[in-house]
Each structure stands twice: as C-alpha cells, then as structure tokens.
Amino acid sequence: MGYERAGMNRRCAVVRACAGNVHATSTNTRKLGIHPIVCAAAISNVHRSAMRTDAESSIILVDAFRKLSLLLADVDGTLVTRDKVLTERALKAVHSLHDKGIRFAITSGRPPKGMAMLMAPLAIDTPVAGFNGGLFVHPDMSIIEEKLLPFDAAKQTVDLIDSHGLDSWVYAGNDWLIRDLKAPHVDREGRTVQFGPKVVKAFDDDMLLRAVKICWGG
Numbered sequence: 722m723g724y725e726r727a728g729m730n731r732r733c734a735v736v737r738a739c740a741g742n743v744h745a746t747s748t749n750t751r752k753l754g755i756h757p758i759v760c761a762a763a764i765s766n767v768h769r770s771a772m773r774t775d776a777e778s779s780i781i782l783v784d785a786f787r788k789l790s791l792l793l794a795d796v797d798g799t800l801v802t803r804d805k806v807l808t809e810r811a812l813k814a815v816h817s818l819h820d821k822g823i824r825f826a827i828t829s830g831r832p833p834k835g836m837a838m839l840m841a842p843l844a845i846d847t848p849v850a851g852f853n854g855g856l857f858v859h860p861d862m863s864i865i866e867e868k869l870l871p872f873d874a875a876k877q878t879v880d881l882i883d884s885h886g887l888d889s890w891v892y893a894g895n896d897w898l899i900r901d902l903k904a905p906h907v908d909r910e911g912r913t914v915q916f917g918p919k920v921v922k923a924f925d926d927d928m929l930l931r932a933v934k935i936c937w938g939g
Contacts, residue, residue: 789823790822790823790824791823791824791825791826791847792818792823792824792825792826793826793827793828794825794826794827794828795827795828795829796827796828796829796831796836796839797829797830797831800827800839805912805913807839807842807843812842812843815843815844816843816844819844824846824847825843825844825845825847826845826847826848826849826850827839827843827845827849827850828849828850828851828853828854829850829851829853830852830853831851831852831913831914832851832852832856832892832895832897832914832934833849833851833856833858833862833895834851834862834895834897834914834916835851835913835914835915835916836849836851837862837915837916838915840860845860846860847860848865852892852933852934854868855867855868855933855934856868856892856894856895856933856934858895862895864894864895867894867933868933869930869931869932869933870929870932870933870934870935872926872929872930875891875929875930875932875935876929878935879891879924879929879935882935882937885937887937887938888900888901888904888905888937888938889924889935889936889937889938890918890935890936890937890938891924891928891929891932891934891935892932892933892934892935893928893931893932893933894931894933896919897914897916897917897918897919898918898919898921898924898928899918899919899920899921899938900920900921900922900923900924901920902918902920904938905938906938907938910938
C-alpha cells in the first residue's frame with residue numbers, strides 16, 4: 722500500500738487490528754509462521770504507517786518480521802477488548818511471538834499495578850510502562866524509574882480539581898490515593914485495574930512530592 726506508492730519495493734505484512742481481534746490482510750505473516758498482534762509501537766527495524774481507517778482500527782505496516790526483536794503493545798482496546806477481556810486469540814498471538822524469539826512489552830495510561838494481571842498469562846519479562854511512560858517498573862512491580870510531577874504543579878492541580886467540586890485521584894509510586902471511597906467511578910476503576918485505592922484524609926506534601934499522575938474521578 723503506502724510502501725508501493727512511495728516506490729519502496731519491500732515485502733510488508735499488513736496487519737489490521739481492532740480491540741484485541743487481529744486480522745492479517747497479508748499472507749506474508751502466515752508464511753513467516755507469526756500470528757500478528759496489534760501494537761502501539763514496534764521496535765527494532767520496524768516500519769509503521771500512521772494510517773487509520775476509523776476510531777477503532779488502524780493499519781500497521783511491518784517490514785520483515787524476521788528482523789523484529791521486540792513488540793510494544795497498548796492495553797485497553799488493543800491487547801484487551803472493550804470489556805477488558807484478554808482473549809485466547811491474543812494470548813496465542815503473544816506466545817507465538819515468544820516462540821519466534823520476539824520479546825513482548827506493554828504500555829498503557831493505566832497504573833503499572835493495573836497491568837499486573839497480564840504478567841503471568843503473557844509471560845512478560847520486559848519493563849512495563851505505566852501512565853504512558855510516567856512510571857517504569859519491572860514485571861514484579863518494583864520501580865525502575867518515575868517521572869514525578871513538580872510539587873507546585875501537583876498542588877495547584879489538586880486545588881483546581883477541588884475548586885470544581887470534583888474528586889482528585891493522586892498516583893504516587895504504585896499507590897492510588899483517594900479521599901472518598903464512594904466517589905464516582907472508583908468502583909469501576911477498581912474493577913478495571915484489579916486493585917483498590919488507599920483512602921487518605923488529605924493529600925499531604927509527601928504524597929504530592931511523589932505524585933506521578935493526578936486526575937479527577939468524577
């Protein structure tokens with residue numbers, strides 16, 4: 722497609738992916754014996770197209786799976802379905818990559834602990850990027866690196882959210898901190914990430930100094 726129009730005579734595998742259901746539209750992936758899986762980014766000699774057909778699907782052009790050493794995938798709506806289900810097909814696709822010596826990693830806007838349930842089923846042995854790169858952890862959830870928010874910005878953010886009558890959520894390290902367990906969306910978020918928040922009376926300076934992400938829950 723795009724490679725041909727650009728005059729680049731390369732054999733490409735065209736992978737069409739949608740919410741955890743992966744469809745190969747090129748026979749090259751099957752010839753290579755690899756089950757394609759949707760990815761947010763493919764690393765090491767991978768060429769991608771930013772082409773997008775609609776809000777739920779994307780087309781990724783992958784050049785020469787034989788050269789692929791690592792595949793990085795998003796989680797929600799990509800690796801898992803809209804109902805947060807890791808399908809058998811996705812599992813087989815990831816394990817097929819392992820069988821080919823291709824490492825597999827995940828990244829998400831979720832907190833890292835919100836991806837812990839994926840570590841064992843997918844046999845992940847690579848660093849995990851939570852908060853879209855704000856917090857990097859090992860598969861055992863021990864922290865590798867965190868990008869902390871400036872203290873003044875964190876404090877101003879909480880004050881701004883409070884001023885609008887909303888409930889702030891502060892993520893510090895692997896902790897999800899809230900002040901009201903019955904606040905909107907807490908239950909739903911807990912079901913999604915499969916771990917619960919820590920309830921605090923107030924967000925003190927120590928918590929805000931460790932803040933990686935702050936958002937409102939409702």
